Every structure is written in C-alpha cells, then in structure tokens.
Amino acid sequence: MLNGYAPELRDDIKRFERFRTRWLGNDPSSYATIWRMLAAADMQDELAHLACSGPRDRGSLDRVRPPPLAEAVAKAIPGARYVEIRTGHYMSVANPRPALRLHRRIPDIGRRLTEVDHPLKPRGLPT
Numbered sequence: 579m580l581n582g583y584a585p586e587l588r589d590d591i592k593r594f595e596r597f598r599t600r601w602l603g604n605d606p607s608s609y610a611t612i613w614r615m616l617a618a619a620d621m622q623d624e625l626a627h628l629a630c631s632g633p634r635d636r637g638s639l640d641r642v643r644p645p646p647l648a649e650a651v652a653k654a655i656p657g658a659r660y661v662e663i664r665t666g667h668y669m670s671v672a673n674p675r676p677a678l679r680l681h682r683r684i685p686d687i688g689r690r691l692t693e694v695d696h697p698l699k700p701r702g703l704p705t
Contacts, residue, residue, distance in 0.1 A: 584639035584666040587673045597671050625654035634658045635680055637665035637673075 582601075588594045634655065636648035645662055652660035661680060665673035 581641040582667045583672050584637075584641065586639055587666055593671070597668070622654065625651065626656065628655050628658075630655050630658055632657070632659065633661040633680060635661045635663055635669070635677060637667060637669050638662050639665060640667045640669075642667040 583594060583597055634648070634652035636643065636645055636652075638645055640648065649660045649662075652658045663669070663676040663680060665676055669677045
C-alpha cells in the first residue's frame with residue numbers, strides 16, 4: 579500500500595479508505611497471476627514501434643514505477659513526451675485532478691474524459 583498510494587497523497591482519508599477497501603478485497607490468486615505475467619514481460623523492443631504521440635504522464639510520487647524508469651520508457655516511444663505530475667502510481671484514484679487537467683489538453687482524449695460518467699471522475703473541475 580505504501581508504494582501504490584503515497585502517504586503524501588492521503589489527505590483525503592475517505593478516498594484513501596475506499597481505495598484500501600477495494601485493494602484488500604482483490605482476489606489474491608488473480609493478483610499473483612497478473613504479477614507473474616508482468617514479471618515475465620519484456621516489451622522494451624516493442625516501445626520503438628508504438629505510434630503514441632503526446633504526453634506519457636507519471637507521478638512524481640510513484641514508487642512502483644519511479645520517475646527515472648518511467649522517463650526512460652517515454653524516451654523509447656517515438657513522439658512521446660514525458661510529463662511528471664504530483665501524484666502516485668494510481669493517479670486516477672490518489673490525486674486525479676492533475677492527471678485530468680493534463681489529459682483534457684489532449685484534444686480527443688480530453689473530450690472523451692469529460693463525456694464519460696465514471697465514478698472516479700472528479701466533479702466540478704475547470705475546463
């Protein structure tokens with residue numbers, strides 16, 4: 579929990595408790611299977627073939643995928659631009675506002691994010 583949801587972002591205790599409850603309710607077997615798959619994945623050679631212009635955002639407080647590692651991945655993707663924002667690994671939950679503001683600046687993604695009624699979507703943010 580310390581790595582995924584940084585203590586620096588736990589000022590909204592209700593949001594953190596909802597996250598913690600969901601996290602603790604995860605199926606351990608599924609979780610282990612996902613991590614085994616990720617541990618065996620080597621996608622470094624594939625990054626150069628991605629067509630993915632725009633920001634590759636990561637959290638400055640992400641202890642699962644720290645900024646230097648995330649920046650190296652962004653540099654390997656043609657057209658990607660590394661953007662670091664003050665959030666953690668689960669940015670859409672722990673501190674969604676900075677990520678939403680960044681994504682709203684991307685023409686198509688920003689439009690879709692504002693049209694979708696998602697339970698984690700922050701309400702009342704300026705456009």
